[in-house]
Amino acid sequence: xxxxxxxxxxxxxxxxxxxxxxxxxxxxxxxxxxxxxxxxxxxxxxxxxxxxxxxxxxxxxxxxxxxxxxxxxxxxxxxxxxxxxxxxxxxxxxxxxxxxxxxxxxxxxxxxxxxxxxxxxxxxxxxxxxxxxxxxxxxxxxxxxxxxxxxxxxxxxxxxxxxxxxxxxxxxxxxxxxxxxxxxxxxxxxxxxxxxxxxxxxxxxxxxxxxxxxxxxxxxxxxxxxxxxxxxxxxxxxxxxxxxxxxxxxxxxxxxxxxxxxxxxxxxxxxxxxxxxxxxxxxxxxxxxxxxxxxxxxxxxxxxxxxxxxxxxxxxxxxxxxxxxxxxxxxxxxxxxxxxxxxxxxxxxxxxxxxxxxxxxxxxxxxxxxxxxxxxxxxxxxxxxxxxxxxxxxxxxxxxxxxxxxxxxxxxxxx
Amino acid sequence: xxxxxxxxxxxxxxxxxxxxxxxxxxxxxxxxxxxxxxxxxxxxxxxxxxxxxxxxxxxxxxxxxxxxxxxxxxxxxxxxxxxxxxxxxxxxxxxxxxxxxxxxxxxxxxxxxxxxxxxxxxxxxxxxxxxxxxxxxxxxxxxxxxxxxxxxxxxxxxxxxxxxxxxxxxxxxxxxxxxxxxxxxxxxxxxxxxxxxxxxxxxxxxxxxxxxxxxxxxxxxxxxxxxxxxxxxxxxxxxxxxxxxxxxxxxxxxxxxxxxxxxxxxxxxxxxxxxxxxxxxxxxxxxxxxxxxxxxxxxxxxxxxxxxxxxxxxxxxxxxxxxxxxxxxxxxxxxxxx
Numbered sequence: 001x002x003x004x005x006x007x008x009x010x011x012x013x014x015x016x017x018x019x020x021x022x023x024x025x026x027x028x029x030x031x032x033x034x035x036x037x038x039x040x041x042x043x044x045x046x047x048x049x050x051x052x053x054x055x056x057x058x059x060x061x062x063x064x065x066x067x068x069x070x071x072x073x074x075x076x077x078x079x080x081x082x083x084x085x086x087x088x089x090x091x092x093x094x095x096x097x098x099x100x101x102x103x104x105x106x107x108x109x110x111x112x113x114x115x116x117x118x119x120x121x122x123x124x125x126x127x128x129x130x131x132x133x134x135x136x137x138x139x140x141x142x143x144x145x146x147x148x149x150x151x152x153x154x155x156x157x158x159x160x161x162x163x164x165x166x167x168x169x170x171x172x173x174x175x176x177x178x179x180x181x182x183x184x185x186x187x188x189x190x191x192x193x194x195x196x197x198x199x200x201x202x203x204x205x206x207x208x209x210x211x212x213x214x215x216x217x218x219x220x221x222x223x224x225x226x227x228x229x230x231x232x233x234x235x236x237x238x239x240x241x242x243x244x245x246x247x248x249x250x251x252x253x254x255x256x257x258x259x260x261x262x263x264x265x266x267x268x269x270x271x272x273x274x275x276x277x278x279x280x281x282x283x284x285x286x287x288x289x290x291x292x293x294x295x296x297x298x299x300x301x302x303x304x305x306x307x308x309x310x311x312x313x314x315x316x317x318x319x320x321x322x323x324x325x326x327x328x329x330x331x332x333x334x335x336x337x338x339x340x341x342x343x344x345x346x347x348x349x350x351x352x353x354x355x356x357x358x359x360x361x362x363x364x365x366x367x368x369x370x371x372x373x374x375x376x377x378x379x380x381x382x383x384x385x386x387x388x389x390x391x392x393x394x395x396x397x398x399x400x401x402x403x404x405x406x407x408x409x410x411x412x413x414x415x
Numbered sequence: 416x417x418x419x420x421x422x423x424x425x426x427x428x429x430x431x432x433x434x435x436x437x438x439x440x441x442x443x444x445x446x447x448x449x450x451x452x453x454x455x456x457x458x459x460x461x462x463x464x465x466x467x468x469x470x471x472x473x474x475x476x477x478x479x480x481x482x483x484x485x486x487x488x489x490x491x492x493x494x495x496x497x498x499x500x501x502x503x504x505x506x507x508x509x510x511x512x513x514x515x516x517x518x519x520x521x522x523x524x525x526x527x528x529x530x531x532x533x534x535x536x537x538x539x540x541x542x543x544x545x546x547x548x549x550x551x552x553x554x555x556x557x558x559x560x561x562x563x564x565x566x567x568x569x570x571x572x573x574x575x576x577x578x579x580x581x582x583x584x585x586x587x588x589x590x591x592x593x594x595x596x597x598x599x600x601x602x603x604x605x606x607x608x609x610x611x612x613x614x615x616x617x618x619x620x621x622x623x624x625x626x627x628x629x630x631x632x633x634x635x636x637x638x639x640x641x642x643x644x645x646x647x648x649x650x651x652x653x654x655x656x657x658x659x660x661x662x663x664x665x666x667x668x669x670x671x672x673x674x675x676x677x678x679x680x681x682x683x684x685x686x687x688x689x690x691x692x693x694x695x696x697x698x699x700x701x702x703x704x705x706x707x708x709x710x711x712x713x714x715x716x717x718x719x720x721x722x723x724x725x726x727x728x729x730x731x732x733x734x735x736x737x738x739x740x741x742x743x744x745x746x747x748x749x750x751x752x753x
Contacts, residue, residue: 191480
């Protein structure tokens with residue numbers, strides 16, 4: 001036997017996937033299939049998972065290019081609800097823009113925006129009720145904005161100031177609010193996915209009626225915790241919605257590195273017997289329709305649903321990132337699913353429920369509201385100026401009761 | 416009073432708490448119908464139903480991650496990792512998540528959870544059934560780390576751990592599950608049924624976390640130890656006619672520093688004994704604390720006896736295990752000031 005292996009088939013080679021285009025090239029999404037709005041069926045929620053595997057390979061869309069809502073997933077929301085949804089997304093975008101500038105001004109260390117992905121968290125929130133719990137990543141602040149969490153609190157957390165509800169202990173935007181169904185963001189990736197499943201299992205163990213929603217990005221689905229979550233959710237039929245936000249980019253790594261040879265991220269659910277859907281993540285109506293379908297499955301004790309939101313991270317990963325180094329500058333404009341705010345706005349205008357004037361006026365109102373919140377938050381300090389959490393706070397809350405060694409260290413620190 | 420093995424007393428603790436508090440749930444690999452590979456959960460599923468005691472997939476990160484979610488919901492999960500040697504896939508969940516949840520959310524979410532796991536060698540388990548990873552947990556702020564050495568403490572400490580509002584790593588020295596082990600592997604073992612510390616009261620009682628106990632009063636030197644090594648230290652001291660004060664730490668984090676300082680200040684000599692590997696082991700922390708707090712009372716360097724810095728071997732188990740002769744040699748040297 002040769003120690004060089006078989007000679008029968010010639011040498012092997014390693015496959016390393018590459019995105020279609022790099023900086024300097026012309027953006028190209030021709031390899032992605034986008035079905036027409038209204039063309040994907042809507043099975044009953046209690047359909048056998050085996051009989052809806054096709055949904056993992058399609059994209060559920062409601063809004064067509066003319067701004068009309070079409071097909072079996074349409075017509076679930078009233079005009080007022082849609083206007084409210086539009087305001088949520090506009091608020092989130094304005095909030096992001098102001099905080100992005102605040103970071104550049106040195107008022108905080110770090111920020112992560114949602115540009116282009118506003119529909120995902122804002123529309124999903126509408127399908128939840130008080131008591132349900134999200135296990136979010138760092139790009140779902142729409143869950144808080146759309147859930148009525150005060151912007152001033154969010155900003156105080158971002159500024160790590162004296163009113164920071166987290167006492168300056170956590171990086172900016174790693175919010176936590178049990179009351180608003182928003183589990184403490186870890187900052188480590190994928191860890192919260194299995195925790196969301198455990199939380200949902202607890203609700204079922206207690207025979208309660210609350211459900212969980214776990215969140216993950218396309219890149220982080222490669223983590224072992226993702227698979228842990230799917231096997232636990234599948235085994236115990238946990239009342240949880242497992243959300244994958246596929247925004248195409250994990251910092252500089254294109255989604256093909258995490259997806260590998262699998263056709264879609266949603267398809268990962270099929271081997272676990274979990275119904276898996278793909279949805280146009282830039283279509284507010286489609287996101288809500290799918291969220292409502294998946295949450296209803298959970299509430300009816302039918303078990304978990306895996307949902308892949310196909311969207312595009314139009315901005316940088318974070319304030320520490322420059323996407324022009326790894327993807328074509330115009331790729332975001334070329335993204336075939338458009339902008340979620342523009343699409344909902346055009347739909348509302350087509351319905352006769354909105355106008356360019358109202359939109360412009362609303363933009364101005366929202367900017368005023370966000371600036372007012374920002375002024376109030378900044379009156380309590382920013383990262384390097386004004387009020388900040390005390391050094392004493394650093395030692396609190398490691399345990400419910402401070403053990404002797406931490407008391408000694410606090411004394412040594414002189415605080 | 417009834418005498419029990421450590422396995423029975425650990426089961427008794429979970430049984431007692433499951434009876435008292437419907438939020439206590441128990442799960443892990445093989446713990447449901449079968450009752451665990453060491454039988455610590457035997458009968459719990461039959462008694463409390465399969466939504467309170469159940470089998471988990473072989474996925475330690477999943478077991479601990481799910482437990483964190485459950486604890487944040489309001490349950491009190493007491494999960495089993497089949498061997499401490501298998502805990503590493505769950506390490507991220509323990510270190511980055513369970514330990515920090517209270518702190519990073521400013522108390523908005525908490526993690527009252529117990530992660531039980533058998534530790535230590537002496538059973539010819541080789542490198543995958545013998546490790547003592549306590550220092551990997553004592554290094555993490557936000558955790559509590561407990562190592563019982565007998566059935567009475569095991570039950571009282573486990574009940575205290577389940578009732579604790581913070582995550583507790585509960586390390587069970589498997590070599591003493593059925594009886595104390597003095598390190599003489601070639602001699603018959605005394606079962607717990609013939610040992611006073613095998614007496615385990617029925618019902619609810621606690622042994623507080625963070626409190627050490629003197630197993631033996633003595634004047635010549637202090638031995639700081641825990642778990643299986645309590646008995647090895649006892650044997651070594653007796654065989655060398657050394658009047659040792661033996662302190663069973665019971666909880667490593669938070670540590671009962673007062674008891675340590677009081678004892679070493681009295682004896683002026685200190686030997687630290689543990690099964691885990693030496694370098695960066697918990698003994699290093701103990702030695703540092705003793706010299707910081709008792710330097711001017713010390714009449715000899717603080718000695719450490721520990722597992723060699725190798726992976727835990729199979730055939731060479733008794734060359735590796737810090738048995739009574741190695742411990743005895745350190746006691747003599749410390750006493751003679753070598």
